[in-house]
Amino acid sequence: MLLNLFNEMRAAKVPVSVRELLDLINALKQRVIFADLDEFYYLSRAILVKDERHFDKFDRAFGAYFNGLEKLDDHLQALIPEDWLRKEFERSLTDEERAQIQSLGGLDKLIEEFKKRLEEQKERHAGGNKWIGTGGTSPFGSGGYNPEGIRVGDAGKRQGKAAKVWDQREYKNLDDQVELGTRNIKVALRRLRKFARQGAADELDIDGTIDHTARDAGLLNIQMRPERRNTIKLLLLFDIGGSMDAHVKICEELFSACKTEFKHMEYFYFHNFIYESVWKNNLRRTSERTSTQDLLHKYGADYKVIFIGDAAMAPYEITQPGGSVEHWNEEAGYVWMHRFMAKFKKIIWINPYPKDAWAYTTSTNIVRDLIEDQMYPLTLRGLEEGMRYLAK
Numbered sequence: 310m311l312l313n314l315f316n317e318m319r320a321a322k323v324p325v326s327v328r329e330l331l332d333l334i335n336a337l338k339q340r341v342i343f344a345d346l347d348e349f350y351y352l353s354r355a356i357l358v359k360d361e362r363h364f365d366k367f368d369r370a371f372g373a374y375f376n377g378l379e380k381l382d383d384h385l386q387a388l389i390p391e392d393w394l395r396k397e398f399e400r401s402l403t404d405e406e407r408a409q410i411q412s413l414g415g416l417d418k419l420i421e422e423f424k425k426r427l428e429e430q431k432e433r434h435a436g437g438n439k440w441i442g443t444g445g446t447s448p449f450g451s452g453g454y455n456p457e458g459i460r461v462g463d464a465g466k467r468q469g470k471a472a473k474v475w476d477q478r479e480y481k482n483l484d485d486q487v488e489l490g491t492r493n494i495k496v497a498l499r500r501l502r503k504f505a506r507q508g509a510a511d512e513l514d515i516d517g518t519i520d521h522t523a524r525d526a527g528l529l530n531i532q533m534r535p536e537r538r539n540t541i542k543l544l545l546l547f548d549i550g551g552s553m554d555a556h557v558k559i560c561e562e563l564f565s566a567c568k569t570e571f572k573h574m575e576y577f578y579f580h581n582f583i584y585e586s587v588w589k590n591n592l593r594r595t596s597e598r599t600s601t602q603d604l605l606h607k608y609g610a611d612y613k614v615i616f617i618g619d620a621a622m623a624p625y626e627i628t629q630p631g632g633s634v635e636h637w638n639e640e641a642g643y644v645w646m647h648r649f650m651a652k653f654k655k656i657i658w659i660n661p662y663p664k665d666a667w668a669y670t671t672s673t674n675i676v677r678d679l680i681e682d683q684m685y686p687l688t689l690r691g692l693e694e695g696m697r698y699l700a701k
Contacts, residue, residue, distance in 0.1 A: 311337075314374045318357060321370035325357045332356050346375075542573040544608055544653075548618025549578045549591060556661040559687060560617060563659075575608065581622040582642040582676075583649070584633055601645055605652050613699045614649065614656040620673040620684070621662070627675050646679045656680055657695045661687040 311334060318325045333356045342348035350371060358367050517532035524530075545567060547553075547560060567574055577587035577599060586598040626632040627642045649656060658676060660667065664686045667673045677684045685695040 314353070314371075317370040317374045318367065321366045321373075323358065323363050323366045323370060324360075329357050540573070541571060542609070542612045543567060543571045543575070544612045544614045545574065545576040546583065546587065546614070546616045547576065547578050548581060548616070550580050552619055552621050553661075556619065556687075559661060563617065563687070575612075577604065579618075580635055581618070581633070582627050583616075583645045584636075584638045584642055585640065585645070601648075605648060610652060610654055612653060614653045615695070615699075616656070616658045616680075617687075618658070618660070619662050620658065620660055620667075620676040621670050622672045624671045624675060627672060627679075643675075643679055646676075650680070655699045655701075656683065657698060658684040659687050659692065659695060660684055664691070 311330065315325065315330045333353055336352060336356065342352050354367055358364060512534055514532040514534040518530065521530035521532055577589055578591060579587050583601065585601050587601055587604065588594045588598045590597055626634065630639060630641050631637050632641060658680050683698060685691040
């Protein structure tokens, strides 16, 4: 039966292997969980899914698998002996619970009556003592009270007296194609890491302290060491204004995540494309500007450079002197991008527009050519691929 679950996972593009399927089978053989759909969901997700970005795909595959099982009731009854099922179920009941079930006429009577009322009922019901609903005393429903009941759904406060749980589960989507939030951005940025211990020794070295204390015959010898930090140096250049106004929120989240993840980070703003100057304060953009030539001289070739912009503009803004819509630029934008490419070893461009829309904008294709096709969409997958390239 788990082969069908495995096939659903593969069909949903969840990267699972036979090794992980065997681990799940072994966990079930060891009775890590038994006869509980909730516990089976969490167990199988923990074993089969190694990256949280695939949770949504897993949920869809898991739902498809169990929806398929609902159609196999007759087939399962033929495969699994009824007396075995009854014995396994009764083993989980206390003497008091067995007596409560018998008070309604037995387990068979309970299930038969449930199916009958499910066929008769045509609408949602709350309260009462007969229909399947919430908050009542019917044996079937959720949030009410009946000691011999079958719980349906998850509404209301549970009384802990259901003989069987029927839940329709809903899980929050998490996919690698959706736009990012700050938390997911941080997860993606962690692929760009290179740790080293540099600077003042202000962190307790526990292993070193134990080792030196042992060498000194038990006399405490405290050892300190520099803090372990990410040594990657990052230079961010944000397109600001115009068509980028629609992407302010996601750019703020990206900026916030970068400030958290990278100690050595510098940032500047530009409009549409890079020219002879950039700035840090948008309120003083006309009076406080930094020469792009100075920027190229100040920051070393070991800096990783990320341009963030939609690359949507008139082509002449990139290809012609005087093409800027805000001022007269003596040199065309593409000349400055060539200088960036010659100075820095790794440059990428993050585009907030979906990748399938890039081909419709001439300027986007020009930018892609200038940066040697290292343009990535602002999605979890796109950002991870960009970080992977920068980390090479």
